[in-house]
Amino acid sequence: SQQGEEDPQALSIxxxxxxxxxxxxxxxxxxxxxxxxxxxxxxxxLILIRSNEREKHxxxxxxxxxxxxxxxxxxxxxxxxxxxxxxxxxxVIAAGNKLTFGGGTRVLVKP
Amino acid sequence: DAMVIQNPRYQVTxxxxxxxxxxxxxxxxxxxxxxxxxxxxxxxxxxxxYDKDFNNEADTPDNFQSRRPNTSFCxxxxxxPGLGDAAMYLCATSRGSGGTGELFFGEGSRLTVL
Numbered sequence: 001s002q003q004g005e006e007d008p009q010a011l012s013i014x015x016x017x018x019x020x021x022x023x024x025x026x027x028x029x030x031x032x033x034x035x036x037x038x039x040x041x042x043x044x045x046l047i048l049i050r051s052n053e054r055e056k057h058x059x060x061x062x063x064x065x066x067x068x069x070x071x072x073x074x075x076x077x078x079x080x081x082x083x084x085x086x087x088x089x090x091x092v093i094a095a096g097n098k099l100t101f102g103g104g105t106r107v108l109v110k111p
Numbered sequence: 112d113a114m115v116i117q118n119p120r121y122q123v124t125x126x127x128x129x130x131x132x133x134x135x136x137x138x139x140x141x142x143x144x145x146x147x148x149x150x151x152x153x154x155x156x157x158x159x160x161y162d163k164d165f166n167n168e169a170d171t172p173d174n175f176q177s178r179r180p181n182t183s184f185c186x187x188x189x190x191x192p193g194l195g196d197a198a199m200y201l202c203a204t205s206r207g208s209g210g211t212g213e214l215f216f217g218e219g220s221r222l223t224v225l
Contacts (some may be wrong), residue, residue, distance in 0.1 A: 004153075023167070033213065042115075042201055042216035043154070088153065092211040098166075101153040101209055 004089045004102025012108045019076040021105040023089030031093040032065055033099065034074050037086045079109045113147050114138070117217035124192055125225050131222045132187040136203030138173060143185040144208035144214065145177060148199045161207055198225045
């Protein structure tokens with residue numbers, strides 16, 4: 001089974017609205033990462049948050065991590081049509097050297 | 112620009128006809144990964160190399176093999192593709208020191224099996 005599970009599976013919003021997606025995982029992690037994937041393309045790294053961090057920001061992106069609940073959230077503020085993509089969380093388990101991806105959230109931002 | 116390049120971007124093969132997908136990187140990263148991604152699903156790790164050290168995932172079929180002749184290149188060989196092997200194959204790299212950091216992905220190779 002997957003290490004990360006994402007919720008919701010799909011999200012449709014209007015341009016300018018915020019988009020929030022959540023990721024839950026099962027085992028202790030070294031770090032958690034978020035990636036974006038445009039249709040038919042490779043994945044692009046967005047943010048990495050380490051297990052001892054609780055929140056990180058990058059431009060319009062905000063990521064939180066709650067290790068007690070084994071969950072993370074990605075917030076995209078003031079969304080744009082160009083944010084339309086699939087977003088994946090991925091975890092590195094403690095002492096591991098590989099990334100395991102969750103199922104992803106498909107985000108559609110309507111102009 | 113430094114990057115991860117996959118070839119071909121699109122590959123069509125016949126059932127049972129061997130296929131090789133290639134990946135090259137100019138990042139000089141220690142670790143190279145191959146992921147399989149089926150439609151609307153999460154990327155699934157097939158195997159990875161840490162330098163020359165090959166690490167196979169337990170559930171990767173024997174039909175899938177990999178070669179890493181040098182730091183820059185890595186190949187995915189599918190010996191006898193079946194219909195279920197139709198997918199996007201993604202190559203990625205990372206520095207691999209101090210725990211896995213950011214992965215750098217290529218644009219993928221989409222495999223169609225007829």
